[in-house]
Amino acid sequence: MGKGDQLLEHVLIKYRWLFVCFFLLPASFLYELWSYFRNLIVFKLSSAPGKHASKVQKVQQQVVFAKRAETFYFKRSASINIINIKTFPLTIIFFQVREWNKNGQQGHMCTARPGWQTMSFRQGLYKKSFYKVEVNLVDVLEIDTENKTVRVEPLVSMGQLSASLAPLGWTIPIVPEIDDLTVGGLILGTGIESSSHQFGLFQHICVEYELVLADGSLVTVTKDSDPDLFYAVPWSYGTLGFLTAAKIMIVPCTKFIKLNYKPVYSLNDAVKEFSEASASKNQFVEGIMFTLNKGVIMTGNMIDEPQPCDKVNKIGLWHKPWFFKHVESFLVTGKRASEILPLRDYYHRHTRSIFWELQDIVPFGNNRLFRLCMGWLMPPKISFLKLTQTDAVKRLYENNHIIQDMLVPITNLKESMQMFNKETKVYPIWLCPFKLPADPGMLCAPKERMFVDIGIYGVPDPSVNFKPMETTRKIEEFVQKCEGFQMLYADTYTTKEEFRRMFDHTLYDRVRSKLACTKAFPEVYDKVSRAARY
Numbered sequence: 362m363g364k365g366d367q368l369l370e371h372v373l374i375k376y377r378w379l380f381v382c383f384f385l386l387p388a389s390f391l392y393e394l395w396s397y398f399r400n401l402i403v404f405k406l407s408s409a410p411g412k413h414a415s416k417v418q419k420v421q422q423q424v425v426f427a428k429r430a431e432t433f434y435f436k437r438s439a440s441i442n443i444i445n446i447k448t449f450p451l452t453i454i455f456f457q458v459r460e461w462n463k464n465g466q467q468g469h470m471c472t473a474r475p476g477w478q479t480m481s482f483r484q485g486l487y488k489k490s491f492y493k494v495e496v497n498l499v500d501v502l503e504i505d506t507e508n509k510t511v512r513v514e515p516l517v518s519m520g521q522l523s524a525s526l527a528p529l530g531w532t533i534p535i536v537p538e539i540d541d542l543t544v545g546g547l548i549l550g551t552g553i554e555s556s557s558h559q560f561g562l563f564q565h566i567c568v569e570y571e572l573v574l575a576d577g578s579l580v581t582v583t584k585d586s587d588p589d590l591f592y593a594v595p596w597s598y599g600t601l602g603f604l605t606a607a608k609i610m611i612v613p614c615t616k617f618i619k620l621n622y623k624p625v626y627s628l629n630d631a632v633k634e635f636s637e638a639s640a641s642k643n644q645f646v647e648g649i650m651f652t653l654n655k656g657v658i659m660t661g662n663m664i665d666e667p668q669p670c671d672k673v674n675k676i677g678l679w680h681k682p683w684f685f686k687h688v689e690s691f692l693v694t695g696k697r698a699s700e701i702l703p704l705r706d707y708y709h710r711h712t713r714s715i716f717w718e719l720q721d722i723v724p725f726g727n728n729r730l731f732r733l734c735m736g737w738l739m740p741p742k743i744s745f746l747k748l749t750q751t752d753a754v755k756r757l758y759e760n761n762h763i764i765q766d767m768l769v770p771i772t773n774l775k776e777s778m779q780m781f782n783k784e785t786k787v788y789p790i791w792l793c794p795f796k797l798p799a800d801p802g803m804l805c806a807p808k809e810r811m812f813v814d815i816g817i818y819g820v821p822d823p824s825v826n827f828k829p830m831e832t833t834r835k836i837e838e839f840v841q842k843c844e845g846f847q848m849l850y851a852d853t854y855t856t857k858e859e860f861r862r863m864f865d866h867t868l869y870d871r872v873r874s875k876l877a878c879t880k881a882f883p884e885v886y887d888k889v890s891r892a893a894r895y
């Protein structure tokens with residue numbers, strides 16, 4: 362790399378905040394404004410539920426179209442005369458698909474959602490070559506308080522859903538923190554939150570899926586109607602069919618939560634407090650470790666109304682300190698503390714600082730003056746950050762940054778923390794317990810167990826000699842030994858064999874062959890592995 366390039370790379374990385382503050386923040390704001398009014402109009406016209414069936418039909422048509430195109434291809438190989446004037450346009454598009462095949466690509470299908478819009482760390486290479494099916498389904502369809510369910514389309518985001526349910530006194534039991542996470546992504550990938558020790562992962566609060574299958578047919582499945590397909594859907598990453606709606610449990614909620622902060626000053630204490638909290642009746646449990654030996658364990662419960670003497674801390678307000686910084690302040694006082702937070706502020710507590718990722722992009726983002734003047738514009742949309750990152754920034758994240766969530770049995774928490782400390786020394790670390798029921802599927806386990814999600818997001822300490830591939834592979838190997846799992850929105854460097862050992866493919870393979878998925882969709886590994894993403 363020449364000197365000029367090096368200088369440019371330095372400027373692009375060091376001064377990314379200039380671009381973020383003066384371009385991305387206003388752009389994100391305008392985008393939010395547009396989607397707010399769009400949602401409002403859709404809601405006011407109440408048109409969304411009525412249009413669901415016709416929107417689903419469009420998905421079916423595209424799948425059938427893709428399928429028909431395939432048939433034409435095979436017929437064409439037998440005889441060129443099969444092309445008639447009516448089918449000619451289909452054939453042209455289909456030939457493009459086959460052209461890609463010639464280049465070593467597969468004629469598989471994926472959703473047309475561009476890779477930059479997703480909350481996965483990288484973009485799928487396959488988005489460039491697969492047959493893209495528009496699944497433009499963005500609405501909340503029905504809130505059924507009698508049966509305690511909400512029926513939603515797959516592109517409904519967590520911000521949108523909590524905004525729809527909270528004013529009515531309801532919530533889904535697990536609200537993953539980042540506003541832009543979508544129902545579809547959380548079901549076909551996975552979702553977790555600080556209430557997961559009681560409810561499990563996002564898949565465990567879903568009661569019904571509506572899917573368009575590889576042959577274009579529409580099915581609605583529950584655990585009773587088709588247990589195989591129902592349990593195979595989570596973690597399938599869109600490789601069994603297209604999700605067009607899901608029914609999710611809802612539970613009553615109040616407007617406030619009482620959050621208790623317990624500072625801990627040794628790893629043993631942290632593990633003990635965290636494990637006890639995870640087994641407790643508290644509705645919310647979360648830990649943030651600021652070093653291997655120092656952290657804060659939080660437990661929370663919804664409350665009806667604050668007492669007149671209670672001070673409500675509206676942590677979601679633009680001028681408030683970033684949540685993880687606020688939590689860190691309890692380490693200074695060293696005392697247990699409690700406070701009342703508005704429930705939605707709690708749910709979206711990591712949104713404004715994108716956990717602690719934003720401090721690397723806008724280093725002064727938590728400065729009081731900055732918050733007062735510009736805080737209302739924060740955070741930039743993750744999708745916009747992704748869309749506008751230069752190759753230099755990509756390389757920076759590739760070589761000097763780790764983003765991983767490792768799911769290990771809670772009994773392995775201490776050794777996992779020690780291992781991650783040795784290999785990365787990245788802090789803060791996010792700890793979130795979750796219950797893993799003994800359900801069939803990718804995470805099939807013989808009995809229900811408590812797990813913990815250990816989230817490592819940041820720049821490894823220079824003392825550990827971080828090498829992205831080798832370090833991640835060591836961590837993956839460790840997690841596998843613990844009978845744990847890796848979240849797949851991040852990079853996985855496992856080989857296909859290792860991946861199949863980590864995730865139980867028995868049910869998945871059976872359902873794929875039953876539903877003739879092999880021609881229509883790739884395997885999960887071929888969508889999520891590092892080699893399949895850029």
Ligand SMILES: Cc1cc2nc3c(=O)[nH]c(=O)nc-3n(C[C@H](O)[C@H](O)[C@H](O)COP(=O)(O)OP(=O)(O)OC[C@H]3O[C@@H](n4cnc5c(N)ncnc54)[C@H](O)[C@@H]3O)c2cc1C
Pocket residue numbers: 396397400401403404409410499500501502504519520521522524525526528529540677705706707709710712
């Ligand atoms: C009965 C009912 C039915 C509805 N049906 C539909 C429907 O069919 N289709 C549809 O699209 N919408 C529906 N809505 C949603 C309604 O349109 C929403 O109010 C609208 O989408 C605005 O959502 P919002 O998230 O932009 O709003 P806001 O609440 O103004 O939020 C703006 C943004 O800030 C975030 N935010 C809000 N509070 C906090 C906080 N404390 N901390 C951090 N971030 C925060 C939000 O997540 C969001 O991204 C329905 C609402 C109700 C009550």
Ligand SMILES: NC(=O)C1=CN([C@@H]2O[C@H](COP(=O)(O)OP(=O)(O)OC[C@H]3O[C@@H](n4cnc5c(N)ncnc54)[C@H](OP(=O)(O)O)[C@@H]3O)[C@@H](O)[C@H]2O)C=CC1
Pocket residue numbers: 470471472473474478479480481485496515537538539541542543544545546547549550551552553554598599600602603604605848849850888
């Ligand atoms: N707290 C949490 O739980 C967090 C979770 N995450 C992760 O982020 C990801 C979710 O991000 P999000 O942007 O919402 O989703 P994505 O667009 O990243 O979707 C994830 C996968 O689900 C597939 N998919 C999504 N919708 C459909 C559909 N309707 N039909 C078929 N396949 C579909 C996608 O297929 P295709 O590739 O074909 O589009 C993709 O493989 C998950 O992997 C989740 O684990 C990230 C941060 C926090």
Ligand SMILES: CC(C)=CCC[C@@H](C)[C@H]1CC[C@H]2C3=C(CC[C@]12C)[C@@]1(C)CC[C@H](O)C[C@@H]1CC3
Pocket residue numbers: 480481482483553715716718743746747750754758764766814816818848850
């Ligand atoms: C709570 C759980 C289970 C996961 C949280 C993961 C997030 C911290 C990451 C998910 C996608 C990540 C991206 C970035 C930061 C970390 C995540 C939000 C970037 C914004 C970092 C800067 C890059 O230029 C773009 C990244 C996009 C994805």
